[in-house]
Amino acid sequence: MPAREPIFNLPRAVTLSAGVMIVMQIVLSLLPASTGLNVFLTLAMIPARYTGAASELPGGYVSAVTSFVTYMVVHGGWLHLTVNVLWMLAFGTAVARRVSIAGFFQFSILCGIAGALAHLVLHWGEVSPMVGASAAISGQMAAALRFIFFARGGPHGEAPDFAHVPLAPLSETLRDGKVMGFIAFWLILNVYFGITGASFGSGPSDEIAWEAHIGGFVCGFLTFGYFDSVRPAPDASQMR
Secondary structure: OOOOOOOOOOOHHHHHHHHHHHHHHHHHHHOOHHHHHHHHHHHOEOHHHHHOOHHHOOOHHHHHHHHHHHHHHOOOOHHHHHHHHHHHHHHHHHHHOOOOHHHHHHHHHHHHHHHHHHHHHHOOOOOOOEOOOHHHHHHHHHHHHOOHHHOOOOOOOOOOOOOOOOOOOHHHHHHOHHHHHHHHHHHHHHHHHHHHOOEOOOOHHHEOOHHHHHHHHHHHHHHHHHOOOOOOOOOHHHOO
């Protein structure tokens, strides 16, 4: 009998990332309210930490360093988490098939840090916490734009093989109408979030951190070439 294909054939890096975020959300929901809030704030990115309030906030000066990464594993609620996991399944999966597990996490963390820095600069001194993996996933989306629109389908209408299509140069990506249309739509959507104050809930930590999205996106778009393991096939005319 032929082997059955798994229903969810996800890269291990994506599965691990989603698992960590889901487990963290479960843990926070099971902790006593005061303890859960303390853990939440310890892990969250809070701009006020860098304007003299670090010692007064949960986590102290240690969190002033670690929260650039830890804010990505906590979310404002199950809806926020679900949206990010689905977003990662859509774009992170394509990226994870092209890089090692370590490369996927290094790239995602780099984009997340870039998003945190963008948020920090534009919300300097604010006490509202920022959480969620959306900046890192925005970077994954930006990376995917450099190859998903350039992939060709198989000979019998098969789905494109995103894992092996060469990465398009930045100049070519920026000249592609489909890519630029997607980026324009995404930017307009984020500006809308910023203008309307759209959120996943009623609390300040539930507001959509659109500035972090853009910071992560720009980082992913510019740096994915350093992580991508797919290389163009040699030119046959030069193989003599």
